[in-house]
Amino acid sequence: MKNIYSIEFHTGSKEELLPGFASDFPYIASRVELDKFMGRFVPWHWHKTVELFYMESGELEYCTPKGKMVFPAGSGGMVNSNVLHMSSPQGESEKNIQLLHMFDPSFIAGQQGSRIEQKYVTPVITASQVEIIGLYPDNPVQAKVLDTIRESFHLFENDLGYEIKLRETLSHIWVQLFAMSRHMLEEKGDYDKTNNKIKLMLVYIHEHYAEKISIAEIAAAAFSSQRECFRIFHDCLHMTPVEYIINYRLKMACHMLAKTQETITFISHACGLGSSSYFGKVFREYMDCTPIEYRRKWQDNDIKRQK
Structure with a gap:
């Protein structure tokens, strides 16, 4: 498990770059020391991978276009695939440590088009209404999942059968998360055009930040009007372009x-x-x-x- 003090991004976008992520084993584990991040926050970004985490110490706030959630020590959760999000430590704790599993959905879904993918994975990762699933120790059901997540970081790469044991553990956690999210999946979740538009606008800014940028150019990158550009930034990021x-x-x-x-x-x-x-x-x-x-x-x- 790597110690992380900053994150890197793919050129021209805000999709997170994951060093060590391999096509034959699309998974990495990280120990993130958030109090040592430059600026003490993780900027707005997204990634295809699922982010499963446990707060070892400190307190962390996650922001998404739909709201905020706070995770104190002992809590955890899952950030869904391709969800735009940022996070920042709360308070002045000397230690703000987050343990992270980052994995491509195919890691537990198996072969593309498999029954597991269709029945258990795709319904979750394509649900716009499921951005973050929070897990807190004062809820008995969620506490059991948190115990499994915490223990999963004690698996060691050099152990016999490590890869199989890890996939088995993450699959077990996924089934429990799937059960918890069923009521959200039953809600009507319309295709979110705004989510795609804000990403296109952000990509344009990330590619041209060194130049003079007009609101008209940012809006045009997402085939939007300037008025819509201001609205999307306000609604999604709670700031102006x-x-x-x-x-x-x-x-x-x-x-x-x-x-x-x-x-x-x-x-x-x-x-x-x-x-x-x-x-x-x-x-x-x-x-x-x-x-x-x-x-x-x-x-x-x-x-x-x-x-």
């Missing part, structure tokens, strides 16, 4: 400050933030420190982790 652009540019600037030795002037222009003076002003407003202070903090953290 301009606010998202600034946030994304600052996130890219944070990455360059922490991972490169490029000058502040170079980074400000490379991230579409104009002059170094404007960059410094905006950066301080959003991050509560200067770019230099941020660079020093995160590069020092990298050195400590390498020791």
